[in-house]
Amino acid sequence: METGKDAELEAEVKAELRPSDSDSQTSFIRGSDLFGYVGIEDVLDQMRRKTMKAGFEFNIMVVGQSGLGKSTLVNTLFKSKVSRKSCSSNYEEKITKTVKLHSISHVIExxxxxxxxxxxxxPGFGDQINNENCWxxxxxxVNEQYERYLREELNINRKRRIPDSRVHCCIYxxxxxxxxxxxxxxxxxxxLGKVVSIVPxxxxxxxxxxxxxxxFKERIKQDLAANGIHIYPQREYDEDTEERVLNDRIxxxxxxxxxxxxxxxxxxxxKVLGRKTKWGIIEGECSLSHLVLLFGCQLKWRR
Structure with missing residues (x-):
């Protein structure tokens, strides 16, 4: 008996495999119609094992003026000291005259x-009296990293695993x-919204x-809409039902x-992560759980 989910899957497959040539034909074969075991599901297991062995890369950019807690939030998200400020014993936060970009990498298992x-x-973004063109x-x-990755991809003798330095997400x-x-x-x-996914x-x-x-949230949403600014996750025409529900929630x-x-x-x-005040402990929550959920979606896509 065909379930609603099977019918939906069949419709999706037929839509993706719709022939461009009128002489071509596409059919949908279910597991119950096969003569024996093919082993298609093993391919997913092999891909999963390969991904676990090789790992994957995730590059996140943090942008904002000094004193907004960028380093602390990144440490909170990944439950470890991963920010440049946390990893430098002689780190000194000083306002620079121009915007400089610094990166630090970690392998998390x-x-x-x-x-x-x-x-x-x-560092240096938004810290001057005149912030014209500081972006x-x-x-x-961001564009240079895209170009570097594209050059490697187009190289005939490209590496089996191309180092990925593209910015996957920007927290503003x-x-x-x-x-x-x-x-x-x-x-x-x-x-920046034209070249990378922005999460304000x-x-x-x-x-x-x-x-x-x-x-404040409502005013920000109004300003984003009025200025035609698209932030992540954007509405996609090919979102499936599960993705749409999750993304709408985000x-x-x-x-x-x-x-x-x-x-x-x-x-x-x-034990909780929190900030201690004279009135009590403020847990590191608010919308943080949704932000973690959003990164989960990004990482799922990266794999």
Missing amino acids: EKGVKMKLTVIDT EPIVKY FLPATGHRLRPLDVEFMKR VIAKADTLTVDERQE RESLPFAVVGTDKEHQVNGN
Whole structure:
């Protein structure tokens, strides 16, 4: 008996394999119609084992003015000291006259799966009185990584595994002013949104009340729509039902309100990541769980 899911799968396969030549014919054969075991499912197991052995790469860029907790949030996301600030014993945060890009890489292993994580920091962005064109070095860097990867792909004697330095995601930090997007925010996201997936976050969201945070989110959404800025995840025509439900849930939470912290505290006998104040412990939550979910989607796509 054909289930709704089987019918949907058959329709998708037929749509993808629709012949361009009128003499061609495509049919859909189910497992129950096969004469014996083919071993198609083993291919997925082989691909999974190969991925676990080789691992994969994930490159994330963090952009925002100084003091918004970029390093702390990255450490919170990946549950380890992965930011450049955390890994440098003699690190000194100083405001630079121009935007400089620095990257640091780590290999993270969890349950036998390896991931090479590269965090690209952009010190100097938005820290000047005149921030005109401060996005240009960032756009240039992103485009250069695309060109480098494309050259390797087009090379006849290309490597079996091409090193991937492309920026897969950019987290853009918005100060929790409670007002609207600044001209700098609009200009940056309009320009960079054309070349990389942008995820806007409200930094240090615990400085806003719940009502203030919600009102700020709505104003940001209005500004994004008014300026034609597309942020990740964008609506795709080929989203399946499961992806659409998940992505709609993520879209409703954008921009994410985050509280980053990499310090552990005891709360009711349990260890939690949080920030200690004289009123109590603020757990590193807010929309952080949705941000982690979003990265899970990105990593799933990367594999």
